Amino acid sequence: xxxxxxxxxxxxxxxDGQGCKDCGYCIEVCPRxxxxxxxxxxxxxxxxxxxxxSHLCIGCRRCFFACPDFAINIDEQPAKEDCCEKSx
Numbered sequence: 465x466x467x468x469x470x471x472x473x474x475x476x477x478x479x480d481g482q483g484c485k486d487c488g489y490c491i492e493v494c495p496r497x498x499x500x501x502x503x504x505x506x507x508x509x510x511x512x513x514x515x516x517x518s519h520l521c522i523g524c525r526r527c528f529f530a531c532p533d534f535a536i537n538i539d540e541q542p543a544k545e546d547c548c549e550k551s552x
Contacts, residue, residue, distance in 0.1 A: 474541040474543075475523045475540055475541060477527075479499070479512060479514060479515055482506050483535035484506065485510050485532075485533050489527075490536060491513060492530075493530045495524065496521060496522060498521050499515060502514040
């Protein structure tokens with residue numbers, strides 16, 4: 465069985481719920497459906513966006529650049545071990 469190398473990059477997506485002003489730009493630009501509307505109001509009276517599926521993030525950062533309030537942070541997570549490790 466041949467080992468196939470897969471894209472092992474993972475991203476952690478976080479939204480500052482108090483900084484979000486419910487514009488929805490991140491929901492519109494995300495090609496993977498990472499975000500959804502929260503079911504609560506923040507201290508400023510907005511329904512912030514929340515991260516629904518961080519594991520689907522591909523790291524394109526469209527949401528980061530679309531957010532006028534700088535309320536989104538994306539961090540690349542360490543890669544998991546490669547299945548094709550060389551045996552010595």
